Amino acid sequence: MELQKWGFKENKEVNAAAALTVRHILEAIIQNVDETKTGKPKIHLGHGDPSVYPCFQTSTVVEDALVESIRSTKFNCYAPGVGIDPARRAIAEHLSKDLPYSLTTDDIFLTVGANHAIEVLLKVLAQPGANILFPRPNYSLYEAQSSISPLEVRHFDLLPEKSWEVDLDGVKALADDKTVAIVLINPGNPCGNVFTSEHMQKIAETAKQLGILIISDEVYAYQVFGNKPFIPMGVFGNIAPVITLGTLSKRWIIPGWRLGWIAITDPIGILHKTGIAASIKSCLDLTADPPTIIQGAVPHIMEKTPESFFLNINKLLKEAADLFYERLKDIPFVSCPHKPEGSMFAMVKLNLSALDDVVDDKDFCMKLAKEESIILFPGYAAELKNWVRVSFAADPKVIEDATGRIKAFCLRHAKR
Numbered sequence: 114m115e116l117q118k119w120g121f122k123e124n125k126e127v128n129a130a131a132a133l134t135v136r137h138i139l140e141a142i143i144q145n146v147d148e149t150k151t152g153k154p155k156i157h158l159g160h161g162d163p164s165v166y167p168c169f170q171t172s173t174v175v176e177d178a179l180v181e182s183i184r185s186t187k188f189n190c191y192a193p194g195v196g197i198d199p200a201r202r203a204i205a206e207h208l209s210k211d212l213p214y215s216l217t218t219d220d221i222f223l224t225v226g227a228n229h230a231i232e233v234l235l236k237v238l239a240q241p242g243a244n245i246l247f248p249r250p251n252y253s254l255y256e257a258q259s260s261i262s263p264l265e266v267r268h269f270d271l272l273p274e275k276s277w278e279v280d281l282d283g284v285k286a287l288a289d290d291k292t293v294a295i296v297l298i299n300p301g302n303p304c305g306n307v308f309t310s311e312h313m314q315k316i317a318e319t320a321k322q323l324g325i326l327i328i329s330d331e332v333y334a335y336q337v338f339g340n341k342p343f344i345p346m347g348v349f350g351n352i353a354p355v356i357t358l359g360t361l362s363k364r365w366i367i368p369g370w371r372l373g374w375i376a377i378t379d380p381i382g383i384l385h386k387t388g389i390a391a392s393i394k395s396c397l398d399l400t401a402d403p404p405t406i407i408q409g410a411v412p413h414i415m416e417k418t419p420e421s422f423f424l425n426i427n428k429l430l431k432e433a434a435d436l437f438y439e440r441l442k443d444i445p446f447v448s449c450p451h452k453p454e455g456s457m458f459a460m461v462k463l464n465l466s467a468l469d470d471v472v473d474d475k476d477f478c479m480k481l482a483k484e485e486s487i488i489l490f491p492g493y494a495a496e497l498k499n500w501v502r503v504s505f506a507a508d509p510k511v512i513e514d515a516t517g518r519i520k521a522f523c524l525r526h527a528k529r
């Protein structure tokens with residue numbers, strides 16, 4: 114039968130949006146890996162999921178929390194769109210520890226991971242004519258989601274020579290009376306940077322001056338291992354309203370459990386008064402929820418995960434970051450302008466003019482996958498061409514092996 118007889122067709126808009134996501138881009142790169150041909154086992158440094166390594170397993174406390182949740186028989190039911198109260202309260206208490214004010218249950222909305230939180234917020238803010246400010250480089254789901262929404266996206270720069278701080282003059286030049294929000298990711302993905310308190314205060318003052326809301330993506334909260342402490346943006350919520358995004362995925366290393374949150378960290382109450390909080394609730398009533406059984410485990414996870422678990426994970430991340438940074442210095446034609454001090458990532462700049470037969474960052478990633486079975490994330494997809502993002506959240510032996518192979522690749526492709 115001829116195809117054109119059917120009254121439906123593919124959705125090109127959705128396909129184009131998905132093409133911008135991390136998963137989609139990595140899939141295309143992974144297809145180039147042929148372990149039997151190279152004789153080299155695949156090393157995946159393309160995304161931030163160390164749960165595959167024995168040294169990065171979650172705490173047994175977290176596992177017990179889920180077993181307890183299942184056995185209680187209390188969480189086999191549907192949950193409210195915003196999530197169950199005990200989980201919301203536990204997250205409010207957890208976040209309040211480092212804020213100069215206390216959050217309540219009403220300030221917390223549970224989501225299917227932080228990715229869902231991003232989708233919900235962008236949907237709520239996407240009113241006709243509105244624009245939003247994203248960092249460059251960025252976590253690509255923001256661009257992917259916005260591409261199928263009426264929101265206009267404008268990019269400000271993060272400055273590598275200034276520890277990837279926000280170019281605040283750029284922000285002021287971009288914003289106008291239709292700007293609704295600025296997005297920040299701290300600790301940084303893809304840059305592995307951590308903002309200072311002074312810089313965050315300046316960002317908040319700029320947001321206040323512009324009359325815009327701050328969306329602070331803090332999925333790597335407390336995953337810091339340099340000289341700077343992690344400070345939640347909500348500390349500056351008395352200057353400009355802040356919405357904070359969080360998740361169990363990264364700090365507890367259970368990305369498959371799909372539990373994240375939106376927190377209204379706004380002590381003046383602007384977001385409740387203007388109805389943004391109510392719109393977030395409405396949006397959650399329309400979309401999927403994290404499984405109730407996972408929600409049921411949240412209070413136990415928040416209250417009982419031992420500090421020693423987090424200290425150990427940060428120690429492992431620091432060792433991996435230090436090792437990666439040192440080995441990278443030894444690789445020709447690549448450079449990392451800023452030593453990672455948080456999250457699981459570093460941005461690495463490619464000196465393509467010194468490489469033969471590698472046209473851009475995408476080509477670099479494709480060929481590296483094919484020849485060395487190593488998967489990295491190309492910078493173009495994070496809005497920064499001719500850089501690559503590397504996740505160092507791996508076993509040290511794997512980092513040694515990977516950096517050795519990247520070096521061999523660069524030497525082999527050196528211009529003569």
Ligand SMILES: *Cc1c(COP(=O)(O)O)cnc(C)c1O
Pocket residue numbers: 161225226227228229252298302330332359360361362368372373
């Ligand atoms: C991983 C990540 C997310 C998504 O986290 P999930 O909770 O697993 O959905 C969101 N934002 C950033 C910056 C991330 O790195």
